[in-house]
Amino acid sequence: MIDIQSVTKRYGGKAVVDSVSFAVPEGTIAVLVGTSGSGKTTLLRMINQLVSQDEGTILIGGEDTRNIPGHELRRRIGYAIQGHGLFPHRTVAENIATVPRLLKWDRTRINARVDELLDLFQLDPAAFADRYPHQLSGGQQQRVGVARALAAEPKILLMDEPFGALDPVLRGKAQDELLAIQKRFGTTIVVVTHDINEAFHLGDTIAVMDKGMLLQYGRPIDLLKAPATPFVEGLVGAFDRPFRLLALDTVAGLIEPGEAQGEPIEAVRTRQDALAALMWSGADALPVVSTDGKPLGRVRLQTLLRQAVRPQ
Ligand SMILES: Nc1ncnc2c1ncn2[C@@H]1O[C@H](COP(=O)(O)OP(=O)(O)OP(=O)(O)O)[C@@H](O)[C@H]1O
Numbered sequence: 001m002i003d004i005q006s007v008t009k010r011y012g013g014k015a016v017v018d019s020v021s022f023a024v025p026e027g028t029i030a031v032l033v034g035t036s037g038s039g040k041t042t043l044l045r046m047i048n049q050l051v052s053q054d055e056g057t058i059l060i061g062g063e064d065t066r067n068i069p070g071h072e073l074r075r076r077i078g079y080a081i082q083g084h085g086l087f088p089h090r091t092v093a094e095n096i097a098t099v100p101r102l103l104k105w106d107r108t109r110i111n112a113r114v115d116e117l118l119d120l121f122q123l124d125p126a127a128f129a130d131r132y133p134h135q136l137s138g139g140q141q142q143r144v145g146v147a148r149a150l151a152a153e154p155k156i157l158l159m160d161e162p163f164g165a166l167d168p169v170l171r172g173k174a175q176d177e178l179l180a181i182q183k184r185f186g187t188t189i190v191v192v193t194h195d196i197n198e199a200f201h202l203g204d205t206i207a208v209m210d211k212g213m214l215l216q217y218g219r220p221i222d223l224l225k226a227p228a229t230p231f232v233e234g235l236v237g238a239f240d241r242p243f244r245l246l247a248l249d250t251v252a253g254l255i256e257p258g259e260a261q262g263e264p265i266e267a268v269r270t271r272q273d274a275l276a277a278l279m280w281s282g283a284d285a286l287p288v289v290s291t292d293g294k295p296l297g298r299v300r301l302q303t304l305l306r307q308a309v310r311p312q
Pocket residue numbers: 011016034035036037038039040041042043194
């Protein structure tokens with residue numbers, strides 16, 4: 001658990017992070033969103049003490065971060081930034097091995113971990129381990145940056161616009177990879193993004209910042225149901241709300257018995273995907289199948305539309 005308590009940072013007398021408090025439960029993803037200059041990066045960098053707060057306390061697993069030497073804290077907390085920050089004169093394998101080496105892992109363990117991470121990010125170790133960052137595409141560099149941040153199996157991962165430079169297709173893939181990794185290792189993750197869609201896709205909780213202040217912190221559904229201010233309402237998109245609501249859940253919970261014509265949809269897809277498929281096909285119901293293709297029933301347009309209404 002990361003517990004941020006009344007944290008303030010001032011530059012030149014001006015609070016760029018202004019008495020912010022929220023807690024990130026263990027094993028969850030919190031996303032920081034907000035306008036440019038609202039203090040997101042500063043707040044993130046206070047968690048690993050790259051920036052020290054002027055007031056307030058940050059506890060990690062109950063321990064005050066100011067009582068942990070900075071270098072030790074930063075070895076315990078993975079950090080991935082936009083533009084990846086890879087060392088240009090080190091190979092991919094050496095980049096990923098940075099923290100395990102500092103921690104003096106033995107060579108066999110380091111090599112195994114590097115290969116495991118490269119596999120996880122779909123970069124064939126035989127082809128990529130010995131390349132230098134400039135020999136990779138931007139998307140590959142970013143994946144290596146995230147792999148490096150994960151190398152020492154940190155319980156906490158901080159990410160600052162980690163997928164900012166990726167095209168929409170790669171960005172979606174990288175987000176799904178991150179969710180899979182988070183599930184597998186139970187990592188607690190704090191991500192900064194400009195992209196509200198990314199926030200909804202990744203976040204168990206979302207923190208909305210404006211001018212150094214935390215306007216709202218809650219689950220995606222809380223922001224949709226009860227935006228704390230007009231700014232939050234604008235950010236979550238008044239017109240997009242029904243679609244965002246549908247995107248929060250899968251088709252699985254809405255399957256009804258019966259048959260339907262048309263291209264089947266998998267039960268793990270979002271309700272928003274199902275609505276899109278129904279609208280596109282012009283049908284009023286679609287067959288639903290399991291990921292291995294077994295028929296499970298059908299999903300009806302009427303049922304979906306009822307889910308898109310403001311929750312009571
Ligand atoms: N070292 C510094 N010295 C002086 N001012 C700073 C420093 N670092 C950040 N700031 C100021 O603090 C404010 C918050 O910056 P920060 O980078 O945290 O915002 P952000 O929300 O991450 O912005 P962006 O989305 O544009 O990256 C900005 O006005 C910035 O100019």
